[in-house]
Amino acid sequence: MTHSDVSDASEVKPQDGITSPPHKSGRRPLGLRLDLRNLSLLGVLAVLIAVGGITKPDQFLDTGNLQLVLTQASVIGVVTVGMTFVIISGGIDLSVGAIVALASVWATTVATQEYGFAGILFTAVIVGTACGLVNGVLIAYGRLVPFIATLAMLASARGLALQITGGTTQIVTVDSVLDLGIPDAYVLGIPPLVLVFALVTVVGWLILNRTTFGRRTVAVGGNAEAARLAGIDVRRQRLYLYLLSGLCCGIAAFMLIVLSGSGQNTNGNLYELDAIAAAIIGGTLLTGGRGTIVGSVLGVLVFTTITNIFALNNLQSDVQQIAKGAIIVAAVLVQRRTVRDEHA
Amino acid sequence: MAPEHAAPPTAPPPPAGPLLTMSGITKSFPGVRALDGVDLEVLPGEVHCLLGQNGAGKSTLIKVLAGAHQPDGGRITWGGETVALKSPIAAMRLGIATIYQELDLVEGLSVAENVFLGHEPTTAGFVVRGRTARTSAAALLARLGHPEVDPGRLVGSLSAAQQQIVSMARALSHDVRLIVMDEPSAALDPDEVDNLFRIVAALTADGVAVVYISHRLEEIRRIGDRVTVLKDGRAVAVGLPARDTPTRDIVSLMTGRNVEHAFPQRPQPVGQTSAAPVLSVQGLARQGEFEAIDLDVRPGEIVGLAGLVGSGRSEILETIYGARRPTSGHVVVDGNRLRTGSVRAAVRAGIGLAPEERKAQALLMLESVTRNVSVSTLSRFSRGGWIDRGTERSAAQQATRKLSLRPDRPEARIRTLSGGNQQKAVLARWLLRGCRVLLLDEPTRGVDVGARAELYAVIRRLADEGLAVLLVSSEVPEVLGLADRVLVLREGRLVHTAPAHELDEHRVLDLVMEGSPAA
Numbered sequence: 001m002t003h004s005d006v007s008d009a010s011e012v013k014p015q016d017g018i019t020s021p022p023h024k025s026g027r028r029p030l031g032l033r034l035d036l037r038n039l040s041l042l043g044v045l046a047v048l049i050a051v052g053g054i055t056k057p058d059q060f061l062d063t064g065n066l067q068l069v070l071t072q073a074s075v076i077g078v079v080t081v082g083m084t085f086v087i088i089s090g091g092i093d094l095s096v097g098a099i100v101a102l103a104s105v106w107a108t109t110v111a112t113q114e115y116g117f118a119g120i121l122f123t124a125v126i127v128g129t130a131c132g133l134v135n136g137v138l139i140a141y142g143r144l145v146p147f148i149a150t151l152a153m154l155a156s157a158r159g160l161a162l163q164i165t166g167g168t169t170q171i172v173t174v175d176s177v178l179d180l181g182i183p184d185a186y187v188l189g190i191p192p193l194v195l196v197f198a199l200v201t202v203v204g205w206l207i208l209n210r211t212t213f214g215r216r217t218v219a220v221g222g223n224a225e226a227a228r229l230a231g232i233d234v235r236r237q238r239l240y241l242y243l244l245s246g247l248c249c250g251i252a253a254f255m256l257i258v259l260s261g262s263g264q265n266t267n268g269n270l271y272e273l274d275a276i277a278a279a280i281i282g283g284t285l286l287t288g289g290r291g292t293i294v295g296s297v298l299g300v301l302v303f304t305t306i307t308n309i310f311a312l313n314n315l316q317s318d319v320q321q322i323a324k325g326a327i328i329v330a331a332v333l334v335q336r337r338t339v340r341d342e343h344a
Numbered sequence: 345m346a347p348e349h350a351a352p353p354t355a356p357p358p359p360a361g362p363l364l365t366m367s368g369i370t371k372s373f374p375g376v377r378a379l380d381g382v383d384l385e386v387l388p389g390e391v392h393c394l395l396g397q398n399g400a401g402k403s404t405l406i407k408v409l410a411g412a413h414q415p416d417g418g419r420i421t422w423g424g425e426t427v428a429l430k431s432p433i434a435a436m437r438l439g440i441a442t443i444y445q446e447l448d449l450v451e452g453l454s455v456a457e458n459v460f461l462g463h464e465p466t467t468a469g470f471v472v473r474g475r476t477a478r479t480s481a482a483a484l485l486a487r488l489g490h491p492e493v494d495p496g497r498l499v500g501s502l503s504a505a506q507q508q509i510v511s512m513a514r515a516l517s518h519d520v521r522l523i524v525m526d527e528p529s530a531a532l533d534p535d536e537v538d539n540l541f542r543i544v545a546a547l548t549a550d551g552v553a554v555v556y557i558s559h560r561l562e563e564i565r566r567i568g569d570r571v572t573v574l575k576d577g578r579a580v581a582v583g584l585p586a587r588d589t590p591t592r593d594i595v596s597l598m599t600g601r602n603v604e605h606a607f608p609q610r611p612q613p614v615g616q617t618s619a620a621p622v623l624s625v626q627g628l629a630r631q632g633e634f635e636a637i638d639l640d641v642r643p644g645e646i647v648g649l650a651g652l653v654g655s656g657r658s659e660i661l662e663t664i665y666g667a668r669r670p671t672s673g674h675v676v677v678d679g680n681r682l683r684t685g686s687v688r689a690a691v692r693a694g695i696g697l698a699p700e701e702r703k704a705q706a707l708l709m710l711e712s713v714t715r716n717v718s719v720s721t722l723s724r725f726s727r728g729g730w731i732d733r734g735t736e737r738s739a740a741q742q743a744t745r746k747l748s749l750r751p752d753r754p755e756a757r758i759r760t761l762s763g764g765n766q767q768k769a770v771l772a773r774w775l776l777r778g779c780r781v782l783l784l785d786e787p788t789r790g791v792d793v794g795a796r797a798e799l800y801a802v803i804r805r806l807a808d809e810g811l812a813v814l815l816v817s818s819e820v821p822e823v824l825g826l827a828d829r830v831l832v833l834r835e836g837r838l839v840h841t842a843p844a845h846e847l848d849e850h851r852v853l854d855l856v857m858e859g860s861p862a863a
Binding site for chain 1: 667697731
């Protein structure tokens with residue numbers, strides 16, 4: 001994906017004086033900035049933490065609880081990073097939850113477990129990526145609408161996962177995998193899964209903001225026709241994007257195996273909705289062309305924190321669902337106002 | 345030339361006051377003033393023709409009339425009373441129906457359902473199933489001379505002409521007093537055009553007024569009563585007699601310039617460069633669009649393609665660029681034949697396109713100037729996919745500075761720029777890539793009149809530096825003023841080639857409209 005674009009300097013010489021040494025541009029280091037939207041999400045998160053701290057001071061701020069919140073956020077967070085890329089490109093991936101399920105059960109069959117840690121990790125990642133490849137080929141070259149292609153993948157991957165397990169829970173017996181989940185493995189008090197999430201976030205941010213791949217993703221989502229006429233291979237880009245989403249699902253499946261010590265065909269249930277919702281409240285335009293990794297990660301953290309606070313306060317999941325729905329609507333209304341202001 | 349059956353009423357229109365007057369209508373869009381104080385007066389029962397080149401403001405005017413655009417200023421009266429056309433529904437309630445060029449029918453619904461869309465005959469608020477609607481639709485279709493169209497058929501399965509009839513039936517299903525027809529004959533065969541004119545004559549005999557837009561002067565002579573000519577967002581002539589005004593006068597009204605543009609000087613040996621052509625198009629054809637196109641463009645040369653809408657101008661450029669696949673023929677750059685139908689092959693060979701619809705086809709509207717300029721050259725600024733943003737930014741800025749793009753701020757959002765500067769960003773993209781052939785499709789569309797001269801100078805400068813430029817424009821003076829050599833296109837065929845200085849506007853317009861070199 002790195003040397004795939006149309007330009008190759010050997011064939012087409014630049015016009016005189018156009019290429020020049022880079023000059024110091026005196027910009028922010030790394031160009032990192034939190035835009036208004038992300039700041040407001042940070043504000044929401046701060047309010048939530050305050051609410052948690054006030055309502056259940058002992059339980060919410062407990063180290064173990066915070067570690068739990070972050071760990072739960074990590075699995076869905078990795079999926080959300082992949083989803084963010086897909087949505088920025090103007091697509092959608094409804095199959096992420098099903099892919100996580102399929103990858104997690106395939107990686108925990110008795111046969112796979114014989115290969116130990118590496119076998120489980122490898123299988124989860126390969127199965128996820130392969131599903132993404134199928135999605136990508138169908139969408140980019142089969143010209144299926146992303147909604148349809150990934151809906152079909154959702155159904156078949158879940159079905160295959162059920163077929164593999166027969167509905168049973170596949171217990172993981174490989175100790176080296178299970179050990180990643182216990183407090184002894186924490187690095188400076190941070191669970192390894194959270195570190196994986198952090199790594200995926202940083203890499204995702206770099207890809208989106210600093211590479212040709214990221215630039216082309218935004219271009220395809222912002223104006224696919226203009227991207228095509230500018231010489232970008234739009235179809236190949238789409239293929240890679242669904243592949244990337246599948247890869248993230250594979251990683252998340254492995255994390256889920258570590259977390260639950262098992263593989264089940266019901267894993268990853270409704271992840272697609274959580275991931276889409278997190279990306280949307282994080283400011284990613286569902287129509288494509290704009291979105292940030294930071295926003296999506298904040299979206300995930302907001303959702304996970306709400307769930308935790310509600311659980312600690314003994315509010316049932318029905319109330320949680322209603323609250324999540326309200327937050328999605330509120331976030332999109334705020335965004336629409338922001339976008340309109342920018343266009344004015 | 346006027347067949348008897350299409351003979352319009354010869355008596356002067358009834359002495360009643362005008363049905364519609366529009367006065368001093370203004371409308372601006374970001375970066376361009378589309379209507380600059382237009383007047384229009386339509387009498388009951390007349391066929392009022394609206395003429396003007398592309399971009400003259402016809403479409404905007406009829407959208408105001410249809411309630412689809414809200415004017416910024418001006419006054420509209422209907423039957424003597426001042427009205428505001430706040431929405432398409434408001435216009436329809438008054439009795440104004442519009443038949444757009446791109447028909448606004450729902451292909452998945454039946455003919456009858458389309459005709460009564462939005463005002464289905466109902467009982468007690470429920471939609472009556474089929475029968476009433478079908479009977480009424482059949483009556484309307486018969487009145488329009490097409491009783492063979494089955495009201496139960498899906499609109500998607502009808503021919504273009506039949507769809508147009510359905511659109512007209514929909515207009516007539518309302519209590520209509522004014523019908524606006526936007527180039528209704530463009531998609532029709534000659535006998536279908538005759539039928540259309542019969543319908544128009546029958547409508548006007550009933551006192552319905554028709555606003556008729558067409559590029560074909562001979563049609564206007566056949567059915568028109570009066571003509572209003574638009575130019576650069578102004579009405580330059582209001583209510584001329586359609587049959588008696590000489591063609592010459594109408595043509596000069598359409599093209600006569602309010603502002604004389606300063607076109608840059610051509611280099612001395614005009615069109616006489618002996619260098620081998622960079623771009624060579626051989627026997628290029630696309631079924632139903634254009635055929636047997638041969639052309640060469642040499643380095644430093646600007647070749648202009650002149651022709652009306654539908655003559656295949658833009659299609660030819662897009663096919664050369666690989667965005668459309670030709671049915672035959674091929675494109676050669678520097679002696680190498682390009683793979684057909686591949687944009688990437690064309691770009692790699694050094695072709696760049698500044699497309700007609702800048703916002704839809706070229707720009708990333710949410711992005712900065714730099715990112716819009718660098719999008720075709722990313723790998724030059726990257727190693728292993730990693731973008732060196734400093735180099736990217738300064739190279740892009742150097743390209744935009746060379747074209748005097750303003751503001752000189754690489755991070756400025758592209759959508760905040762004026763039309764002319766957005767176009768410069770598109771040119772900078774190809775300049776940065778170092779392309780050798782530049783295809784320009786309507787380069788000054790949506791560019792303010794004042795900013796055009798600068799854009800012309802930029803294009804000439806690029807040619808002087810050795811680029812081969814192929815230019816398409818619906819504005820004849822632009823082609824004549826900017827190009828070295830002009831190819832005249834009519835209905836998908838090249839009908840004439842000459843150095844620009846040997847042609848004048850009237851001659852070109854005669855060629856594109858009449859198709860015969862005898863003026």
